[in-house]
Amino acid sequence: MAAPFILINLKSYAEGFGYNAQKIAQVAEKIAHENDVRIGIAPGYMDIHPFHVHYSLPVFAQHVDGVTPGAHTGHIVADALKAAGATGTLINHSERRLTLADIEAAHRSARNAGLETVICTNNVATSGAATFFEPDYIAIEPPELIGSGISVSKADPGIIEKSVEAVHSVNAGVKVLTGAGISTGECVRTALDLGTDGVLLASGVVKAADPEAVLRDLISKI
Numbered sequence: 001m002a003a004p005f006i007l008i009n010l011k012s013y014a015e016g017f018g019y020n021a022q023k024i025a026q027v028a029e030k031i032a033h034e035n036d037v038r039i040g041i042a043p044g045y046m047d048i049h050p051f052h053v054h055y056s057l058p059v060f061a062q063h064v065d066g067v068t069p070g071a072h073t074g075h076i077v078a079d080a081l082k083a084a085g086a087t088g089t090l091i092n093h094s095e096r097r098l099t100l101a102d103i104e105a106a107h108r109s110a111r112n113a114g115l116e117t118v119i120c121t122n123n124v125a126t127s128g129a130a131t132f133f134e135p136d137y138i139a140i141e142p143p144e145l146i147g148s149g150i151s152v153s154k155a156d157p158g159i160i161e162k163s164v165e166a167v168h169s170v171n172a173g174v175k176v177l178t179g180a181g182i183s184t185g186e187c188v189r190t191a192l193d194l195g196t197d198g199v200l201l202a203s204g205v206v207k208a209a210d211p212e213a214v215l216r217d218l219i220s221k222i
């Protein structure tokens, strides 16, 4: 199996801007280099280019619009993300939901630009459905647990297991991440044991007093 993927979404948390964001990226890069784990980071759009310049981590956008370059104003264009140094993008995060048609268009534009894709989903049915778009990853995140501090691995292992089944019954090549309330190595271990390829998390790292300690714990049981 490929190295597990830990994807840290900085969201729009104040702790995820500027100097703090750079500190998180720095420790994430160090830990990824020292261990057999892949760590990616999804900063605010303004930090994509600086992160690309200063760190060797996979850098993800938090959203992309399904438009091609041209006369659009205020859109997030996949080719522009790629040019800024993004290597991938989240699509349809629970806090940036899209219609099915928008997900398809966003995914297509990300693919055409050569970005790695993570389609976020909220339940087993949407996990299975989104797999038809052939993203690199489906990230199942029960919305009610996001930011709750209650780990999906403990509170709802069934949704992880069933999502893995739903995704792989459509396309065994699509990898699965899980997220919501993930903050410890034990949560990550359970997620991997349930058949996922890693986790997508935010507050556990971004809002931690010591993000390095949390990151080290997160990978401690891999």
Ligand SMILES: O=C(CO)COP(=O)(O)O
Residues within 6 Å of the ligand: 009, 093, 141, 145, 146, 147, 148, 149, 179, 180, 181, 182, 200, 201, 202, 203, 204
């Ligand atoms: O939405 C999430 C990651 O994209 C999960 O957020 P938390 O890790 O804060 O629960």
